[in-house]
Amino acid sequence: MVPYSFYSPLSLPKRGLFRERHFTMTSTALWDPAHEALSAADLRKLQSQRLKALVARVYQSNRYYKQRLDEAEVKPSAMKSLDDLKRIPFLTKQDLRSYYPFGLVCTPLDDIVEVHASSGTTGKPVVGPYTRADVDLWAEVMARSLYANGVRKSDVVQNAYGYGFFTGAHGFERGAERIGAMVLTIGSGNTERQVDVLQDFKSTVLACTPSYSLHIAEVATEKGLDPAADFDLRLGAFGAESWSDSIRKSIEDRWGITACEHYGLTEIIGPGVVSECSERRLHINADYFYPEIIDPNTGETLEFGNEGELVFTTLTKEAFPALRFRTRDLAMISEDTCSCGRTLPVMSRIKGRSDDMMKVKGVIVFPSQIEAALMVTPGVSDNYQIIKTKQGDMVSLSVEVEPTEERYREGHLDELEKRAEAEIYRILNLHVPVAAIAPKSIPRSTGKAKRVIER
Numbered sequence: 001m002v003p004y005s006f007y008s009p010l011s012l013p014k015r016g017l018f019r020e021r022h023f024t025m026t027s028t029a030l031w032d033p034a035h036e037a038l039s040a041a042d043l044r045k046l047q048s049q050r051l052k053a054l055v056a057r058v059y060q061s062n063r064y065y066k067q068r069l070d071e072a073e074v075k076p077s078a079m080k081s082l083d084d085l086k087r088i089p090f091l092t093k094q095d096l097r098s099y100y101p102f103g104l105v106c107t108p109l110d111d112i113v114e115v116h117a118s119s120g121t122t123g124k125p126v127v128g129p130y131t132r133a134d135v136d137l138w139a140e141v142m143a144r145s146l147y148a149n150g151v152r153k154s155d156v157v158q159n160a161y162g163y164g165f166f167t168g169a170h171g172f173e174r175g176a177e178r179i180g181a182m183v184l185t186i187g188s189g190n191t192e193r194q195v196d197v198l199q200d201f202k203s204t205v206l207a208c209t210p211s212y213s214l215h216i217a218e219v220a221t222e223k224g225l226d227p228a229a230d231f232d233l234r235l236g237a238f239g240a241e242s243w244s245d246s247i248r249k250s251i252e253d254r255w256g257i258t259a260c261e262h263y264g265l266t267e268i269i270g271p272g273v274v275s276e277c278s279e280r281r282l283h284i285n286a287d288y289f290y291p292e293i294i295d296p297n298t299g300e301t302l303e304f305g306n307e308g309e310l311v312f313t314t315l316t317k318e319a320f321p322a323l324r325f326r327t328r329d330l331a332m333i334s335e336d337t338c339s340c341g342r343t344l345p346v347m348s349r350i351k352g353r354s355d356d357m358m359k360v361k362g363v364i365v366f367p368s369q370i371e372a373a374l375m376v377t378p379g380v381s382d383n384y385q386i387i388k389t390k391q392g393d394m395v396s397l398s399v400e401v402e403p404t405e406e407r408y409r410e411g412h413l414d415e416l417e418k419r420a421e422a423e424i425y426r427i428l429n430l431h432v433p434v435a436a437i438a439p440k441s442i443p444r445s446t447g448k449a450k451r452v453i454e455r
């Protein structure tokens, strides 16, 4: 796909009409206007055509899918519109485990050129096989996503996601490269070196988990640097973990950057499913990944505008297409227009993974709610841990937080603890004990932060 404009606001002359004219153009520019700005009717038409072809293809090429479709009495030839999708059974994480590693592949294994996998911390990993066309699609949706964030050809992207089986680093590298940016393939870890590279290579975009960006800022500060003043960073491309708006604000203030959110899953393609535009709205790449919202308890499809569990169907993927994959993530989708010019549907931030949901004394608790309470408590740093204790069926929670160095030195930490407890109570109506512990005593992560631990 040829981008609409290669001009970057950063590379243009600072003054004059020329810049203003082009600035107006670039500020609304889309990577792939032919698909990102389709009318609602044209988008549905495209999705519907792709869905029919997909169902026919999986039916013919994969025994498991054929059996599931036969059991549900869905004939590929009877797929007339997107509404018929409702008749197709869901695909769950458990299904993926049962057919580990290649049972759901819909092409000859010979056609697979690349394989990724999730960490598999809670069982068999989820395996993502890609054909050459799948890899190309991935580069395309990642380029689109990063371009929506504002990444341009003139940028220097420090890619501090972990390389390896995990999709993260590879997806961001592919997308940034397709835009034509300079990609620094440093990977995660070795944080002092990250700081040096940020300075020496004048990185303008940092791609990593949000929590790792805070750790890099912490190390930069220890080295006597001011993250907001001593670097060229202007954008953060963050994903792979859930983070509250307050953590986002904290990252933006510390680094003096715009922090953009990315959402994706190994089961769907990796990062590149959803990303954020200049209006801070999360657009779903719905021409490739068809979204639905369902009631997580009944499986019933809900109208857009309701909160529920996100379900995705990959419309064009070859090796490992997913039909109605249940993400376990709760969100809301709207078809509101966005002034960025994209007509792709807009998703709310993820409220929480249904898997992360805890029930404590009858109260539904998401870790993000506790994070939100802590972040409005003065003197609390970005580092905290939720401790989940199970006694029989009873779950109880407590929280450990690190105060900022300054606040720690002031003492009277019981006041901070009480204030944090009150903020949590205000949000959850639940008493959760908070303990203030010495700064830097919670282990830092260079990848996904482990905010909830079981003791």
Ligand code: ZN
Binding pocket: 277, 278, 279, 281, 283, 338, 339, 340, 341, 342
């Ligand atoms: Zn937008």
